[in-house]
Amino acid sequence: MNPDTLKYTEEHEWIVEQRGLYVIGITEYAAEELGEITFVELPEVGRRLERGEDAAVIESVKAASDVYAPVTGVVAEVNDILEMEPDLINRDPFGKGWILKLKDVSLEEYNDLMDSRSYRGYLKTVE
Amino acid sequence: MQYTPLYEAYEQDGGKVVDFHGWGLPIQFRGILEEHRWVRQEAGIFDCSHMGEFLIHGAENIRAFSNLVVGDMVKLSVGRCRYTTLLSLSGGIIDDCVALKFSPEELFLVTNAGALDQVAGHLKRYVPEIENLSAAMAKIDVQGPLAPKVMLEAGFSGVDALSFWAGGRFTWDGVDVIVTRAGYTGELGYEIFVPDTAALRLWRVLRALPEVLPCGLGARDTLRTEMCYALSGQDVDEARTPLEAGLDRFIAWDTEFPGKSVMETQRESGDYQVLTPLRSVDKRAPRHGFELRHDGAVVGEVTSGTFGPSVGCGVGLGYIPAALARPGLQLEAGPRSLLVVVETAPLYKQATGRNRIEIGNLKA
Numbered sequence: 313m314n315p316d317t318l319k320y321t322e323e324h325e326w327i328v329e330q331r332g333l334y335v336i337g338i339t340e341y342a343a344e345e346l347g348e349i350t351f352v353e354l355p356e357v358g359r360r361l362e363r364g365e366d367a368a369v370i371e372s373v374k375a376a377s378d379v380y381a382p383v384t385g386v387v388a389e390v391n392d393i394l395e396m397e398p399d400l401i402n403r404d405p406f407g408k409g410w411i412l413k414l415k416d417v418s419l420e421e422y423n424d425l426m427d428s429r430s431y432r433g434y435l436k437t438v439e
Numbered sequence: 440m441q442y443t444p445l446y447e448a449y450e451q452d453g454g455k456v457v458d459f460h461g462w463g464l465p466i467q468f469r470g471i472l473e474e475h476r477w478v479r480q481e482a483g484i485f486d487c488s489h490m491g492e493f494l495i496h497g498a499e500n501i502r503a504f505s506n507l508v509v510g511d512m513v514k515l516s517v518g519r520c521r522y523t524t525l526l527s528l529s530g531g532i533i534d535d536c537v538a539l540k541f542s543p544e545e546l547f548l549v550t551n552a553g554a555l556d557q558v559a560g561h562l563k564r565y566v567p568e569i570e571n572l573s574a575a576m577a578k579i580d581v582q583g584p585l586a587p588k589v590m591l592e593a594g595f596s597g598v599d600a601l602s603f604w605a606g607g608r609f610t611w612d613g614v615d616v617i618v619t620r621a622g623y624t625g626e627l628g629y630e631i632f633v634p635d636t637a638a639l640r641l642w643r644v645l646r647a648l649p650e651v652l653p654c655g656l657g658a659r660d661t662l663r664t665e666m667c668y669a670l671s672g673q674d675v676d677e678a679r680t681p682l683e684a685g686l687d688r689f690i691a692w693d694t695e696f697p698g699k700s701v702m703e704t705q706r707e708s709g710d711y712q713v714l715t716p717l718r719s720v721d722k723r724a725p726r727h728g729f730e731l732r733h734d735g736a737v738v739g740e741v742t743s744g745t746f747g748p749s750v751g752c753g754v755g756l757g758y759i760p761a762a763l764a765r766p767g768l769q770l771e772a773g774p775r776s777l778l779v780v781v782e783t784a785p786l787y788k789q790a791t792g793r794n795r796i797e798i799g800n801l802k803a
Contacts, residue, residue: 348472350746351722371723373471373746
């Protein structure tokens, strides 16, 4: 995934439309802040998530952290390789470390999210 | 922020510096998991120069010090180390510390950084002949099964004769140092106390050995949690007695110490909370501050918790009623009701700390 073409949240999740589904992960910054990831709890496929609802839990050596749904939608797929290899998120946060895919999302919410330029600006305010 | 004499060596290994009680110390170099595993299998080095060191002079002053702690420092044998806790008047733990007896007239004391000013003030008040060496003394821990080999290769001759929890004065490269065979990881290892002026040189000599990986506070925390060693200020503090901290075996009941009657009452009634090892049933970890519940009722709180790389599951320490501290008992922890099991210490049972050193193997 090219980070320049993704949409972002202030909680450091990314989301992008791909073949009708919306792929979600966490940003390189978030993965770096969490440190080495040891466990990922994924949502059930078919579950409807409201924007801001807990979608997954990521545990690292240092801390546990929630992943929130960036937009409202229904879980279409989860990256279950993460159950065996949770550190894929550290190694490839914008690619093989994707977490879940949503369908039937709210396009209005999606269009409201930050683009990569805004996110980079936002990162400067939190770093 | 204060920095140790080893600060300038961190960058070369990619050390990520954090604020630890006002000290800029590395949380990690290559990564917590790799450093953790390296210490369990090879040898890691840790910068512990932020810690406090004191020297107590004279038998009377050693006796005065012994009256402030829960153990018997008068009876401690020459050449031996002893873990103990410095107590408030009501028996609360001001800090935990390790004492090393050089002679019946001389006791070396190692304390933590967090409460150092308070500890120094407390000691000075009750022990007239005490020297605070902290400002000019660095400390490097060498920890892991290959530590004896590393020490010999680095030029510490004679330290291989030290048994578990022994220590003494040595010379390294013309510098007077103190070495103990102790540590905070459970592995075979040494703590080297070296003057600030020689510390960077020693770090670089150790660092250059192929068996050695620099390690940070992150791995130190996962290693000590797997061994169920308390972290002063986090697992134990002035609100807890050594009995509550699960330190029964370090309590010299036949001597007088502050708060003894409080602890006797606790012991007789059995009505107290005790720091207890916990293991989760999967890779999710209990975390500091998690509530502990039994049969739906809140019974205690987690004080330390992390993923335990060598045990492959979440590990932690928490306070629960002594009556519930039965191995095998299941509790629920935290907002997601993580299932945790009461265990016995240590959670990691294959640590090499007490192993005999085979000299023949070292020279090979």
